[in-house]
Amino acid sequence: MTKLAKLLATAALALSPIAAQAHFQLIYTENPIVEGAGDVPLRLIFWHPFENGHAMDMGKPLAFYAVNKGAKIDLMDRLAPITFQGKENTAAAMRRHCL
């Protein structure tokens, strides 16, 4: 399982229908189908995604990393603050940028 697949699997678990109507810390990518190695842009958004509802400010995560074959890859230096525009409001969020 690739690093991205693990990230997306975690995000998919958090988005299960059982927890609808709640807020989620999302790891979002425009194109979830990754066909090969390379950088994948991600956004971290604290939001009510199912109803396209209220977005909440998030701070910088305490840790942001991937694990590949048991090796932890620190990605904190690839996070940058952004402002997420939701339907109802804007909120502080983060994006993962390429080096």
Ligand SMILES: [Cu+2]
């Ligand atoms: Cu909420």
